[in-house]
Amino acid sequence: xxxxxxxxxxxxxxxxxxxxxxxxxxxxxxxxxxxxxxxxxxxxxxxxxxxxxxxxxxxxxxxxxxxxxxxxxxxxxxxxxxxxxxxxxxxxxxxxxxxxxxxxxxxxxxxxxxxxxxxxxxxxxxxxxxxxxxxxxxxxxxxxxxxxxxxxxxxxxxxxxxxxxxxxxxxxxxxxxxxxxxxxxxxxxxxxxxxxxxxxxxxxxxxxxxxxxxxxxxxxxxxxxxxxxxxxxxxxxxxxxxxxxxxxxxxxxxxxx
Amino acid sequence: xxxxxxxxxxxxxxxxxxxxxxxxxxxxxxxxxxxxxxxxxxxxxxxxxxxxxxxxxxxxxxxxxxxxxxxxxxxxxxxxxxxxxxxxxxxxxxxxxxxxxxxxxxxxxxxxxxxxxxxxxxxxxxxxxxxxxxxxxxxxxxxxxxxxxxxxxxxxxxxxxxxxxxxxxxxxxxxxxxxxxxxxxxxxxxxxxxxxxxxx
Numbered sequence: 001x002x003x004x005x006x007x008x009x010x011x012x013x014x015x016x017x018x019x020x021x022x023x024x025x026x027x028x029x030x031x032x033x034x035x036x037x038x039x040x041x042x043x044x045x046x047x048x049x050x051x052x053x054x055x056x057x058x059x060x061x062x063x064x065x066x067x068x069x070x071x072x073x074x075x076x077x078x079x080x081x082x083x084x085x086x087x088x089x090x091x092x093x094x095x096x097x098x099x100x101x102x103x104x105x106x107x108x109x110x111x112x113x114x115x116x117x118x119x120x121x122x123x124x125x126x127x128x129x130x131x132x133x134x135x136x137x138x139x140x141x142x143x144x145x146x147x148x149x150x151x152x153x154x155x156x157x158x159x160x161x162x163x164x165x166x167x168x169x170x171x172x173x174x175x176x177x178x179x180x181x182x183x184x185x186x187x188x189x190x191x192x193x194x195x196x197x198x199x200x201x202x203x204x205x206x207x208x209x210x211x212x213x214x215x216x217x218x219x220x221x222x223x224x225x226x227x228x229x230x231x232x233x234x235x236x237x238x239x240x241x242x243x244x245x246x247x248x249x250x251x252x253x254x255x256x257x
Numbered sequence: 258x259x260x261x262x263x264x265x266x267x268x269x270x271x272x273x274x275x276x277x278x279x280x281x282x283x284x285x286x287x288x289x290x291x292x293x294x295x296x297x298x299x300x301x302x303x304x305x306x307x308x309x310x311x312x313x314x315x316x317x318x319x320x321x322x323x324x325x326x327x328x329x330x331x332x333x334x335x336x337x338x339x340x341x342x343x344x345x346x347x348x349x350x351x352x353x354x355x356x357x358x359x360x361x362x363x364x365x366x367x368x369x370x371x372x373x374x375x376x377x378x379x380x381x382x383x384x385x386x387x388x389x390x391x392x393x394x395x396x397x398x399x400x401x402x403x404x405x406x407x408x409x410x411x412x413x414x415x416x417x418x419x420x421x422x423x424x425x426x427x428x429x430x431x432x433x434x435x436x437x438x439x440x441x442x443x444x445x446x447x448x449x450x451x452x453x454x455x456x457x
Contacts, residue, residue: 065332066332067332086333089329089332089333090329092332093325093326093328093329093332094325096325096328097321097322097325
């Protein structure tokens, strides 16, 4: 009971770090965020929490710019994200000052993951309760990275974090194709979010980055338009399926009758 | 003829809705001209330019440090510093440095357009951490020769051609009367659309 009082994250007898696992639980309570990588575009989609009537929606933003060419979103404790985003922003500028080059997506991901890991092995602190998705372009190649409270990071073709992330990930695994163009990538991101966002397009925010590294946020009308197209396609799919069933049922009926 | 920091010339002239800036392009050490074509400025925001002169090394170190911090402010707050705020910040950094063992020995001109009001502004700062808002300014020995020229011909609301003509007069004055040969100048215009190089 002596020098180990200060550490909050200690091993359990069977090798678990419970604080880290509880932090992952906190992430699972946060609003969903999804990232999809296309051929020459990378898209972030976030589930927007319904803003209270008296709240100013412009001050509730889940997508943050870290530098001119890198963008981040997160799931979990918003306040923890604010701290981590600020550290990352300072690191981006510090990197530019010392090596006269902007950070690569991998570098800043490694930095953020490193900070998250440090807080699992320090005295008197708890881990950050967020997972992050980072997007950007390195030398014309689109990149999508994910970090989590344990300090693990890796690159993904498509990823989801937060509420119902498992459902979204299964959807992405089924429907992701390599080298999708801009429209298909955006559509996939919206479709995957629509799986879990009951209220539809008005609670979805989409941001995308092309090879020019300019972040473009789609406004509500564009998201509505694409959602309408998706709904139409879904309806056509359902109709086709029911028609096929109807045909085969009729065939069975005719052969038996 | 040893190098004196004063031998670097910086100019700024405030026009109707722009600031015209000029800096000489000579990098010299003692009696040797090391390089021509050096741009002695850094952009602090998309509409604010800082020109620097002074001790070698100090200049670029300080300018890039300030540039990075201005950019950080822009990213953290979603909006860039105004020229007045940027000059205030830079002056504060100079003041802190002044009472250290080894202060930054730099002379600066900060030229910018405040995007909210579309007004052009020019600030003169030196290593003693003074900061003055001016309509036209010069740093270095050039000031002794050209402030009187600018005093005589500057009027409010200059258009670009008039400002360029005044700048040409100043540079000509140096060519005739100043012992150092400052032949090439980098001339830029700062307005609400950004910072771009022009030729006189």
